[in-house]
Amino acid sequence: MDRSEKRAFVASLASVFADTSMVVVAKYQGLTVADSTDLRRQMRAAGASYKVAKNRLATLALDGTRFQGISPLLKGPTALAWSKDPVAVAKTAVEFARKNDKFVILGGALGNQVLDPNGVKALSELPSLEELRARLVGLIQTPATRIAGVLQAPGGQLARVLAAYAKKDEAEAA
Structure with missing residues (x-):
């Protein structure tokens, strides 16, 4: 050089x-x-x-x-x-x-x-900066996921009850 x-x-x-x-x-x-x-x-x-x-x-x-x-x-x-x-x-x-x-x-x-x-x-x-960011996003998303799950549960239960009645009616008709 x-x-x-x-x-x-x-x-x-x-x-x-x-x-x-x-x-x-x-x-x-x-x-x-x-x-x-x-x-x-x-x-x-x-x-x-x-x-x-x-x-x-x-x-x-x-x-x-x-x-x-x-x-x-x-x-x-x-x-x-x-x-x-x-x-x-x-x-x-x-x-x-x-x-x-x-x-x-x-x-x-x-x-x-x-x-x-x-x-x-x-x-x-x-933990690296990327790992810390991923953990933070996970912490933020967890409550939102739980809220969505709680709100969807009653609708899912209703759908299962209706499906059970539909299967019962099909079994009786056959």
């Missing part, structure tokens, strides 16, 4: 850090290309991004952002994963680390709060 490419990369990474809520730092040494591709695919599916960046450039991009506290984690071969949904990126990273021992989570940051690996793991155990 020449200087202009480095500047552009630092600027783009800084804009990403300004727009995200969670960053996870991980060691990726020993991952195969297929494993890295699989991890990127999983991150994309979860609405997160995964990037291997030079530590010096990542540190420059972190300066002045709320994620500046993770700079000490950037030693050796490290990769960054980020997302607007903090649970999604943590969940995806922890799940991949569980399956692949060469991917080691070093820590992360949720806003100004720096997290150790256990903090990232604890965050991954929370």
Whole structure:
């Protein structure tokens, strides 16, 4: 990379850090290309991004952002994963680390709060934003479904009584 490419990369990474809520730092040494591709695919599916960046450039991009506290984690071969949904990126990273021992989570940051690996793991155990939305919709729909069921019950009972009389009349006529 020449200087202009480095500047552009630092600027783009800084804009990403300004727009995200969670960053996870991980060691990726020993991952195969297929494993890295699989991890990127999983991150994309979860609405997160995964990037291997030079530590010096990542540190420059972190300066002045709320994620500046993770700079000490950037030693050796490290990769960054980020997302607007903090649970999604943590969940995806922890799940991949569980399956692949060469991917080691070093820590992360949720806003100004720096997290150790256990903090990232604890965050991954929370329900994601989509799960919370689904639960909320379910809670809202449940009373409406019950009300509809209660209102329909008398009509259904009447229909069953009439059907029973109709069958009785058919049996007597035959």
